[in-house]
Amino acid sequence: MKIIMLGAPGAGKGTQAKKIAEKYAIPHISTGDIFRANIKNGTELGQKAKGYMDQGLLVPDELVVDLVADRVKQDDCKNGYVLDGFPRTIPQAEALDHALAEMGEKMDYAINVEVPDENIVNRMSGRRACVDCGATYHIVYAPTKEDGVCDKCGGSLILRDDDKPETVKKRLGVYHDQTQPLIDYYTNAGILKEVDGTIEIEDVFGEIVKILGA
Numbered sequence: 001m002k003i004i005m006l007g008a009p010g011a012g013k014g015t016q017a018k019k020i021a022e023k024y025a026i027p028h029i030s031t032g033d034i035f036r037a038n039i040k041n042g043t044e045l046g047q048k049a050k051g052y053m054d055q056g057l058l059v060p061d062e063l064v065v066d067l068v069a070d071r072v073k074q075d076d077c078k079n080g081y082v083l084d085g086f087p088r089t090i091p092q093a094e095a096l097d098h099a100l101a102e103m104g105e106k107m108d109y110a111i112n113v114e115v116p117d118e119n120i121v122n123r124m125s126g127r128r129a130c131v132d133c134g135a136t137y138h139i140v141y142a143p144t145k146e147d148g149v150c151d152k153c154g155g156s157l158i159l160r161d162d163d164k165p166e167t168v169k170k171r172l173g174v175y176h177d178q179t180q181p182l183i184d185y186y187t188n189a190g191i192l193k194e195v196d197g198t199i200e201i202e203d204v205f206g207e208i209v210k211i212l213g214a
């Protein structure tokens with residue numbers, strides 16, 4: 001089962017992708033997480049990506065396309081995977097289709113998690129991410145057992161640099177310009193599914209399971 005998660009920044013792509021990966025035992029591939037890990041480890045890719053990310057801009061297509069094309073060819077992707085944060089532009093979607101076609105494969109689902117812009121800024125200011133394992137929480141909607149401490153690994157929680165309200169607004173603008181056109185792209189491909197992302201996390205997941213099948 002090969003799944004793409006679509007949706008605005010903060011719509012809940014990562015939250016739902018992790019649950020999908022766990023239930024269906026497939027890898028969760030988040031390009032944002034890959035870039036953040038590269039930044040943390042001080043790699044050349046991380047250094048290139050950081051400037052764009054901090055400004056709320058997309059990293060150039062050429063830095064991300066080969067990375068994902070290589071990742072989905074790994075062994076653990078044989079039974080499928082869930083892509084979170086990729087593709088984000090029409091050229092990325094075309095490159096993905098091309099890479100899959102070479103392997104005689106195609107995507108099965110593009111799930112669009114719908115949340116209006118008004119809800120997003122508020123949601124992001126409450127998000128907290130673990131510096132060690134990348135788990136994400138929300139101070140109101142998905143709190144940890146102990147304040148500021150990751151439930152999964154005990155690491156400390158931070159507000160992501162790009163989750164400041166000004167940067168979130170910028171990211172929303174970029175989303176509408178460059179990523180929203182993918183909704184038509186995957187509608188035309190016949191694989192688009194919509195879910196309401198404003199309901200509770202477990203209920204959103206319930207809608208997704210209805211689409212994917214138990």
Ligand code: AP5
Nearest residue numbers: 009010011012013014015031032053059085127137138141
């Ligand atoms: P990325 O890390 O992908 O960020 P994003 O798309 O902006 O999305 P987020 O991770 O911010 O949101 P999400 O939808 O995953 O929401 P989450 O589940 O955390 O990318 C970061 C940057 O990297 C980009 O800006 C770009 O620079 C670069 N980049 C990455 N991929 C790229 C690509 N392909 N091309 C070019 N550049 C790329 O949820 C948000 C919060 O809400 C959490 O606190 C969560 O607990 C809470 N929440 C979730 N669901 C609910 C709910 N139903 N009700 C209440 N709260 C909820």
Ligand code: MG
Nearest residue numbers: 013014015032
């Ligand atoms: Mg995310």
Ligand code: ZN
Nearest residue numbers: 130133150153
């Ligand atoms: Zn952690």
